[in-house]
Amino acid sequence: MLGTLMEKNPLVSSFVVLILTTSLSVVTELNPLLECVKVSLLIYKSLETKFFSIIYLLYGASVIDKAYIKSNGLPFQVTTPGRRYHMVTSLLHIEEINRAPLDVLSLHAVAKDFLQPKDTMHGFEWKDVRGVEGTGFVCALRTILTGDRYVVPLYEMCKTVITRLNCSVFFGKELAEDRDSTFAAELIRLLPKAISRFTASYFTRNYTSSATNDGLQWLIDRAPKKNAWSIDRLVGEVMGVWYGSLHTLSIAVTFALLDLYSHPSYITPLRAEISSTSLADFNTPSATPLLDNFLSESARLSAFESTGVRRQALQTFTPSDGLRINRGEWVCIPHRSMMRDDSNFADALTFDGFRFLKDSGRSSRDSYTADASDKWLIWGIGRILCPGRFYASAVLKLMVLRMLLRYDCELPQASEERSFQWGSTVMPKGGIMLVARERGDGEAVSA
Ligand code: HEM
Numbered sequence: 001m002l003g004t005l006m007e008k009n010p011l012v013s014s015f016v017v018l019i020l021t022t023s024l025s026v027v028t029e030l031n032p033l034l035e036c037v038k039v040s041l042l043i044y045k046s047l048e049t050k051f052f053s054i055i056y057l058l059y060g061a062s063v064i065d066k067a068y069i070k071s072n073g074l075p076f077q078v079t080t081p082g083r084r085y086h087m088v089t090s091l092l093h094i095e096e097i098n099r100a101p102l103d104v105l106s107l108h109a110v111a112k113d114f115l116q117p118k119d120t121m122h123g124f125e126w127k128d129v130r131g132v133e134g135t136g137f138v139c140a141l142r143t144i145l146t147g148d149r150y151v152v153p154l155y156e157m158c159k160t161v162i163t164r165l166n167c168s169v170f171f172g173k174e175l176a177e178d179r180d181s182t183f184a185a186e187l188i189r190l191l192p193k194a195i196s197r198f199t200a201s202y203f204t205r206n207y208t209s210s211a212t213n214d215g216l217q218w219l220i221d222r223a224p225k226k227n228a229w230s231i232d233r234l235v236g237e238v239m240g241v242w243y244g245s246l247h248t249l250s251i252a253v254t255f256a257l258l259d260l261y262s263h264p265s266y267i268t269p270l271r272a273e274i275s276s277t278s279l280a281d282f283n284t285p286s287a288t289p290l291l292d293n294f295l296s297e298s299a300r301l302s303a304f305e306s307t308g309v310r311r312q313a314l315q316t317f318t319p320s321d322g323l324r325i326n327r328g329e330w331v332c333i334p335h336r337s338m339m340r341d342d343s344n345f346a347d348a349l350t351f352d353g354f355r356f357l358k359d360s361g362r363s364s365r366d367s368y369t370a371d372a373s374d375k376w377l378i379w380g381i382g383r384i385l386c387p388g389r390f391y392a393s394a395v396l397k398l399m400v401l402r403m404l405l406r407y408d409c410e411l412p413q414a415s416e417e418r419s420f421q422w423g424s425t426v427m428p429k430g431g432i433m434l435v436a437r438e439r440g441d442g443e444a445v446s447a
Contacts, residue, residue: 053081060423061306061336068337075323080423083113085307086323086331089338094374096319097311097331098382105311105331107384111240113312154257154411154434158399159250165395166246170215170238245388248304252392253399254428255302256295258418259351260400261411261434266294266353271404282401283394285368294353295369295396299378300339301351306424308335308377309384335377336426344375369393407436 056063056079064087067076075093078085088094097105219238223229229237260266273290274282281287310332317325325331342348345355370393372379372386379386386392403409412435419426 049079052079056080057423059421061421061426064306064334064424065337065340068334068341075321084329085310086325086329087307087334088319088323088331089334090321091374093319093321093323094309094333094381097309097333098384100311100317100319104313104315104317105325106314107311109312109314110310110330148437150436152434152436153430154432155250155254155428155430157434158254158257159246161399162246162250162253162395166242166249169391170219170242172216241388245391248388249392249395251304251425251428252299252302253396255304256298256396256400257403257409257434258411258428258432259298259302259353260294260403261409262414262418263351263353266290267404270294270400274401274404282397285370288397289357290354291397291400292368293356295393295400296356297351297353299369300345301349302426303336303339303378304419304426306334306336306426307332309333309381333377333381338377369396403436406439408439409437410435 060078060080064078067078068087068089070076071087071089073089075086075088075090078087088097216238219241220234223234223237260270270290273288277287282291285292310330312330313325313327315327317331319325319331338344340348370379370389372381372389374381379389411432413432416432417429418432419428421427
């Protein structure tokens with residue numbers, strides 16, 4: 001009985017271990033043989049933590065979801081590798097996280113933990129506390145052609161397209177396609193240091209893209225003028241935005257296409273709407289309400305990150321209701337579970353591509369895909385909202401638009417499991433193939 005309870009509930013298990021360990025510490029002084037038992041219990045405790053950490057790594061999103069359902073709206077905790085997460089869902093707690101000073105709850109410390117910039121970005125020292133200046137910055141496709149059809153690995157395709165698109169936006173078309181720089185970079189690697197710079201600059205002497213007004217230049221221009229950032233800091237910040245944007249967008253676009261082709265009834269109305277909208281208007285939400293709604297529903301039900309808002313306590317944080325977040329612990333909002341909760345969205349687990357059109361009062365979200373509110377947490381909350389959301393929503397729309405107008409597609413593995421979990425993230429499976437056939441001239445609109 002106790003065994004089952006311990007198995008089901010990590011808290012009961014920890015409690016039992018604690019009592020046993022404490023009482024044993026008294027008894028062991030009398031009987032040294034019991035020292036062995038004490039050591040075994042400590043090993044058991046550490047194995048148990050490891051066990052729950054591994055379960056979290058493999059099924060993090062489900063662990064959070066189950067705990068969320070059990071919690072009935074109250075705060076709950078989740079054991080993750082090396083850290084405890086406190087999950088809160090009430091509007092009051094959400095507001096308190098939003099208002100907490102930056103030196104108490106930090107998103108930067110969370111990002112640092114994820115990216116490990118010291119090791120992955122050549123020793124870049126990422127600060128725990130965001131400076132007063134803010135973040136500053138708030139192919140080879142494996143394609144098989146069978147007859148007139150392309151069979152492509154969907155997630156791989158999306159990663160490649162988004163990488164290319166991001167390259168053009170971040171570095172400008174010229175630099176993105178710049179072969180001189182690639183050649184120069186290879187030279188720098190191969191030649192002795194003394195002459196490499198000189199030789200590389202000779203080969204890139206006509207290179208003008210550094211003067212162009214691309215996303216990278218824009219990010220550089222936004223760096224603080226007072227207390228100017230070092231080159232290392234600048235590079236680190238740009239890399240942070242780059243990683244964030246590539247990873248999130250590739251996954252979001254993959255899920256949007258998976259949602260589209262596993263619910264083919266939406267193809268005809270979406271195509272009709274897109275075909276009657278000029279390309280200049282495609283990103284105006286009111287001009288493409290069906291597309292915007294469809295993408296909102298995809299973002300809701302296929303939210304790939306279970307925790308929309310994560311903060312590390314840089315000092316003890318005590319919001320209302322007796323909650324205490326110790327230094328080093330994280331407080332998060334389980335927004336994926338909230339998006340899948342019937343009390344927030346009617347028949348929440350059913351994909352309803354035009355659900356928000358029916359909800360004329362829009363009580364369950366604010367308005368359009370790129371909007372944010374305390375009930376629509378896709379982009380974060382209040383003071384820290386995703387600054388890339390307008391770009392992300394434009395890219396999502398462009399991708400769906402392009403695929404709808406240019407290709408007829410099918411998902412041969414539509415009934416198979418399409419994702420796997422890694423920690424709190426839900427990732428698309430790499431093996432999912434998309435079968436695409438180019439539409440005839442009469443059908444395809446230049447997109
Ligand atoms: C579908 C794609 C995306 C989703 C779902 C998403 C979501 C989010 C969320 C939820 C946050 C707040 C995190 C928190 O408070 O814990 C955030 C922050 C951020 N996002 Fe995104 N994002 C996406 C795409 C992008 C893109 C494309 C860029 C850049 C071009 C970007 C740049 C950033 C930056 C710089 C922050 C930090 C903001 C700050 O510190 O104030 N994101 N994002």
